[in-house]
Every structure is written in structure tokens, then in C-alpha cells.
Amino acid sequence: MPRQSTAQGLLLAAIGLFFGLNALRYPVGTLARFGPGLFPLVVSAALLVLAVAMLVRSRFITSPPLHFNIRNIAIIMAALAGFVVVTTFVDMAAGIVVLVFTATLAGTAYHWRRNALVAAGLIVIALAFEQLLGLRLGVV
Template structure:
């Protein structure tokens, strides 16, 4: 199966799953965000990326898909670690763990790139708490 098609379908499935879950919460608006607004916005963005990837899979050269169970396991462990660390230590430590540990699943490990991604996600996490008032313990 085409690797890009599989990616697009996976993105779209995740977006639909979390988008449907977000509909169960009050969405609100940007001035007074409800608990479902952030998951709905993220789901919409991920869904658009998924649809774009699906369309692109029919246009670009096809690449054969291969499943790497080790990489899947590393990403799942990084997500679980993020959730646990965010709950007990804080979101900034959770984000750091998520970025650095999940990067082990890739073919190349670049710690400078990981630092840049971590800092960017820390700023975004801070903005969600400061601007949108999302109740999230940072540290």
C-alpha cells in the first residue's frame, strides 16, 4: 500500500475520532473558549493535513509502506510518558520528554532540532494557559 495514503488515512481517522469526542463538550468561542474548542481546532487542522496527504498520495510518486513496530512502540511510550509527566510534574517537562523520546523513532536524531521544537511547544503551551485560560499545570 502507498505510504502517503496510509499516513493520510491515519491522520484523518485520528482527526475524526477526536473531533467527534470534542463535539461532546461545549465549544464556546475564541473570547470564551469551552473545553471542546482546542481539541476541535486541532482535529480540524490534523484533518486538513490528512486530506491533503491523501490527495497528494495520488499525485506524487508512490512509496511502499513498511511498518516499524519499534517506532510505533517508542511513540506510544512517549505519549504515555507525556500524559503521566504532565499530570504529576507539569506540562513543560511532559513536552520535553515527548519531543526527545519520540525522536528516537526517527531515522536521524538531531538534538538541536529537538531543542527548537521543545521551545516552540513550550511557548505554545504557555500561550494556551495565559491567553486562552486553559487549566494546565506548567511546572
């Protein structure tokens, strides 16, 4: 695992490069008539400079190692993705069930019964939103 300060610099450099290179595709224009590319180009260049400064700084300071727990964030992302996919193809009630049962995998304990109750409760709330507030959720 890289050190935190190194990771900071690398991450920013990557983001700056990504935006900067993409901005090159847009016309730059003139000072009187800015093209769409000028502003992002300037900002991403500034970000790159900062990233380099951070990388330089990371040589001189000791910084803690990087902490990263891929499991939980992956579970949460999967839960959200599942919610979107199931809601698109079935309906939101099913999406909620998927969301709850997937997301709770990230908790310390897993209870089927409790999850079923939470999902049912959320479906009721969603229905209430739809009926009382006129949100168009497409629950069922």
C-alpha cells in the same frame, strides 16, 4: 507472519469475542425494556459472523503478507505515556520535553539541538494557550 486477509479475520474475531463475552455479563432485558447487554451482544455477534466470513474468504484469495513495524509505534506510545506520567508528577513543560525527545527516536535522524528548540517552542505555545485562551494546562 500471517497473511493480511487472515490477520483481518483473526483480529475482528478476537474483538467480537471480547466484546460479546463481556456483554454477556450485562442483563439482556426484554424488547419493551432493553437491558444494557442486548445491543452490544447483537452487534458483536454480527461482527463475529463477518470475521468468520473473512477467514473463509482468506482461503480463496491470495493476499499480501502482513507489514508490521513494531519499533515506531512502540516509540510513539512510549512518548505519549511518558508525557502523561511526567505531566502528572512534575508539570507539562517537563512532559513536553519528554514527549519530544522520546518521539523523535522514531525519526530517521536524531538532533539534540533541534529537539531542544522544538520542545522550547511547544512550551511557549502551551504557555500562550494557558494565558490567552484560558486553557488550564498546568504548564509550569
